Amino acid sequence: MTFVPLKNNFDYRNVYEAHHSKANRLFVMYITKNELSCNRIGISVSKKVGNSVVRHHVKRLVKENLRLADYELSGSNDIVIVARASSKDADFHKVGEALLHLFKLHHLC
Numbered sequence: 001m002t003f004v005p006l007k008n009n010f011d012y013r014n015v016y017e018a019h020h021s022k023a024n025r026l027f028v029m030y031i032t033k034n035e036l037s038c039n040r041i042g043i044s045v046s047k048k049v050g051n052s053v054v055r056h057h058v059k060r061l062v063k064e065n066l067r068l069a070d071y072e073l074s075g076s077n078d079i080v081i082v083a084r085a086s087s088k089d090a091d092f093h094k095v096g097e098a099l100l101h102l103f104k105l106h107h108l109c
Helices: 009-017 052-068 085-089 092-105
Strands: 021-023 027-033 040-044 077-083
Touching: 009 027, 009 040, 009 077, 021 092, 027 092, 040 052, 052 077, 052 085, 052 092
Parallel strands: 040 077
Antiparallel strands: 021 027, 027 077
């Protein structure tokens, strides 16, 4: 399944204000419904995680896991994934397991 990226600050704020979040050790996932026919996803990695190289690495791990995994997500949602500081030490497989865990907590797969 392909994801359409969340582009602007307004969309991110709408998702944060919905207050539907679940978390695990590596990530916090915020979800709200949208009126579109697709799932939109945004990834947020703050400076608390590390320098720009580390932040970009975490973002690439999340994007690659989303690209390779065939998540059959129900409905059309706006999703924001926020990386926690412990995500900088995680490898590819741990990131994939954490994302799948969060999708299951939100009853999306």
